[in-house]
Amino acid sequence: MKYNLKVWRQKNSKSEGKLVDYTIDSINPDMSFLEMLDVLNDNLVRKGEDPIAFDHDCREGICGMCSLHISGRAHGPQHAATTCQLYMRSFKDGGTIYIEPWRAKSFPVIKDLVTDRSAFDRIIAAGGFVSVNTGQAQDANNLPIEQAHAEKAMDAAACIGCGACVAACPNSAAMLFVSAKISQLALLPQGGPERNIRAINMVNQMDAEGFGNCTNIGACEAECPKEIKLTNIARMNREYLLASLINE
Amino acid sequence: MGLTGLFLICFLVVHAGINACMWFNDGGKTFTFYAHFMGTNFIVHFIEAGLFAGLLLHIVDGLLLWKQNRDARPVKYAYSNPGANSTWYSRSMGILGSLLLIFLIIHLKDFWGPNRLNQIMTGEERNTFEMMQEEFSNIFVVILYCCACFALFWHLLHGFQSAFQSLGLNNVKYNKVIEVAGTVFAIVVPFIFALMPISMYFKLVH
Ligand code: HEM
Ligand code: SF4
Ligand code: FES
Numbered sequence: 001m002k003y004n005l006k007v008w009r010q011k012n013s014k015s016e017g018k019l020v021d022y023t024i025d026s027i028n029p030d031m032s033f034l035e036m037l038d039v040l041n042d043n044l045v046r047k048g049e050d051p052i053a054f055d056h057d058c059r060e061g062i063c064g065m066c067s068l069h070i071s072g073r074a075h076g077p078q079h080a081a082t083t084c085q086l087y088m089r090s091f092k093d094g095g096t097i098y099i100e101p102w103r104a105k106s107f108p109v110i111k112d113l114v115t116d117r118s119a120f121d122r123i124i125a126a127g128g129f130v131s132v133n134t135g136q137a138q139d140a141n142n143l144p145i146e147q148a149h150a151e152k153a154m155d156a157a158a159c160i161g162c163g164a165c166v167a168a169c170p171n172s173a174a175m176l177f178v179s180a181k182i183s184q185l186a187l188l189p190q191g192g193p194e195r196n197i198r199a200i201n202m203v204n205q206m207d208a209e210g211f212g213n214c215t216n217i218g219a220c221e222a223e224c225p226k227e228i229k230l231t232n233i234a235r236m237n238r239e240y241l242l243a244s245l246i247n248e
Numbered sequence: 249m250g251l252t253g254l255f256l257i258c259f260l261v262v263h264a265g266i267n268a269c270m271w272f273n274d275g276g277k278t279f280t281f282y283a284h285f286m287g288t289n290f291i292v293h294f295i296e297a298g299l300f301a302g303l304l305l306h307i308v309d310g311l312l313l314w315k316q317n318r319d320a321r322p323v324k325y326a327y328s329n330p331g332a333n334s335t336w337y338s339r340s341m342g343i344l345g346s347l348l349l350i351f352l353i354i355h356l357k358d359f360w361g362p363n364r365l366n367q368i369m370t371g372e373e374r375n376t377f378e379m380m381q382e383e384f385s386n387i388f389v390v391i392l393y394c395c396a397c398f399a400l401f402w403h404l405l406h407g408f409q410s411a412f413q414s415l416g417l418n419n420v421k422y423n424k425v426i427e428v429a430g431t432v433f434a435i436v437v438p439f440i441f442a443l444m445p446i447s448m449y450f451k452l453v454h
Binding site for chain 2: 006019069071072073098103105106168171172210213215216217218219223230231233234235236237239241
């Protein structure tokens with residue numbers, strides 16, 4: 001298969017970037033999107049040009065490292081899939097594909113398609129953990145937890161921190177990510193003792209990082225590769241509202 | 249946004265309820281009775297001040313939200329396909345709200361302003377029923393009001409449900425109820441409002 005690519009090239013965080021046209025031929029429809037970029041980079045290196053920088057790691061949809069805004073969609077057109085799990089058969093032969101980095105003030109471009117997502121790390125560092133003593137493995141097994149709660153916590157914990165929610169949101173809001181991280185702990189007894197201060201600190205850090213505000217558009221939920229639900233955002237709003245009311 | 253939005257929704261119910269009294273077809277007797285109460289009762293004047301404060305808060309809050317959200321993405325996508333993941337009206341609340349604001353200014357200038365002015369100057373209320381009959385004999389005014397109702401419909405179609413989500417009131421048990429109630433409300437209330445100038449124009453109200 002053959003494609004016309006329009007790829008965002010940017011030397012470093014300070015320089016201006018622009019879309020550059022490339023054409024690529026003999027692509028196997030069962031190649032992943034990243035493998036297609038590998039082929040393109042191979043061609044570029046052979047010609048003595050600078051290869052395109054893009055993020056990736058596990059290439060099996062679990063690490064959250066890959067990104068890319070592909071033809072107007074975060075992680076491309078396939079539902080509930082990361083870019084590494086997106087295959088070239090999803091694209092029309094001979095068609096044009098736009099490839100851009102995540103766009104948000106809080107995710108500055110480092111080079112080409114690579115953005116700095118350490119804002120997410122700082123949000124986690126603000127409270128996305130349990131610091132009270134929760135005992136040993138047998139203590140966890142002795143805690144009575146309702147099955148439905150355990151399931152919801154597990155669903156929220158599926159978030160891989162890729163940032164597609166921010167990239168897809170017209171407001172660049174990070175609330176789907178933050179709400180998943182707050183929910184996975186708020187739903188379990190181990191997260192209970194610190195739930196108020198956690199909600200306040202994580203939300204405050206999120207705002208300090210300069211992410212936008214949620215207006216319930218729902219693009220994040222539609223594009224999230226792990227199908228994190230909007231109900232988590234409502235839970236976070238609830239946690240935060242209650243915590244701000246009662247926290248001293 | 250959520251609290252002030254729900255507050256404005258409550259106002260819409262009262263406003264639609266009282267105005268609907270014009271359809272008793274008693275020459276505006278019932279309508280004028282309630283309009284007189286709303287225009288002169290001093291408790292209502294307090295609530296009216298609260299309404300303006302609520303509206304102002306909603307607008308200021310909305311503008312802040314719009315500015316922060318715009319600033320959160322300094323470099324826009326060269327190519328984006330938002331229709332694939334969300335509805336246009338959920339992305340256009342600021343524009344829909346601004347249209348409503350323009351309408352509200354015209355609407356207040358038409359009715360609320362002259363009436364209050366008259367009250368201050370002469371201590372007498374004006375006959376708002378006759379004012380309506382006069383205003384709504386102009387087809388362009390009727391069309392303007394219908395357009396505003398359309399904007400209100402889209403604003404509410406997203407806003408009603410959005411308000412509950414923003415306040416954290418989301419639970420699988422009653423999500424469906426909120427969704428249905430929101431959609432019905434967004435259709436019925438603007439429709440009732442739109443019928444008022446239309447029925448006046450066609451002289452169905454007397
Ligand atoms: C009849 C009057 C109005 C009613 C009943 C109303 C109702 C609502 C409701 C229920 C919400 C959702 C709140 C939330 O998501 O938390 C909302 C949001 C909003 N409104 Fe209004 N509104 C009205 C007028 C206006 C006006 C005049 C403006 C304009 C300047 C405006 C601008 C906005 C904005 C920017 C949002 C936020 C966007 C969003 O949440 O998606 N509204 N409104
Ligand atoms: S919520 Fe979904 S889209 Fe957002 S960071 Fe987590 S996995 Fe990625
Ligand atoms: S590279 Fe790990 S999720 Fe895509």
